[in-house]
Amino acid sequence: MNDQIKLPNLSTDKDFDGDSFSPIYSTTVTVSGGMAGHGRASGIARSDDGALDLSLRMPAELGGDGQGTNPEQLFAASFAACFHGALSLVARQEALDPAAISVEATVAFGRDPGDGGYLLRVDLVVKWPGVTPEIAAPLLEKADALCPYAKMASQGTPTTITLAP
Numbered sequence: 001m002n003d004q005i006k007l008p009n010l011s012t013d014k015d016f017d018g019d020s021f022s023p024i025y026s027t028t029v030t031v032s033g034g035m036a037g038h039g040r041a042s043g044i045a046r047s048d049d050g051a052l053d054l055s056l057r058m059p060a061e062l063g064g065d066g067q068g069t070n071p072e073q074l075f076a077a078s079f080a081a082c083f084h085g086a087l088s089l090v091a092r093q094e095a096l097d098p099a100a101i102s103v104e105a106t107v108a109f110g111r112d113p114g115d116g117g118y119l120l121r122v123d124l125v126v127k128w129p130g131v132t133p134e135i136a137a138p139l140l141e142k143a144d145a146l147c148p149y150a151k152m153a154s155q156g157t158p159t160t161i162t163l164a165p
Contacts (some may be wrong), residue, residue: 021158031056045074062109072107075120079149080105083124086150087143094139102127122153 058064
């Protein structure tokens with residue numbers, strides 16, 4: 001049996017005029033345990049609903065054993081999934097079939113020449129067979145403006161950091 005997935009009630013319209021952020025969905029993931037002496041995430045990452053439960057490990061390129069998922073892989077998967085969803089939405093609105101769309105995200109962890117610390121670089125590659133660059137370009141721009149991960153990368157994200165009592 002092949003059940004049709006119900007599409008979420010999301011739009012690209014500027015149909016929110018509230019004074020502040022209005023959450024539609026939120027989730028919590030806790031990372032604990034592991035070896036923190038090297039300054040890189042390791043241990044276990046678990047979501048509050050239990051759907052995500054995985055071991056975090058340093059990649060071999062950074063001296064780890066590479067035997068688990070690392071934060072850059074999680075971020076790349078999240079960014080690619082979000083952009084894929086945004087592009088699929090705008091494609092459907094233009095009566096185009098989004099089934100062939102794939103989004104490849106490459107996340108690079110490196111040194112920041114500005115302060116000597118670290119930063120991430122993200123490169124997205126969209127593959128959309130059968131769609132010309134002239135048709136795809138304005139839709140990629142719309143998806144870029146719609147995707148919260150793309151907004152986060154270009155505009156920053158409001159973040160609070162607190163110490164629990």
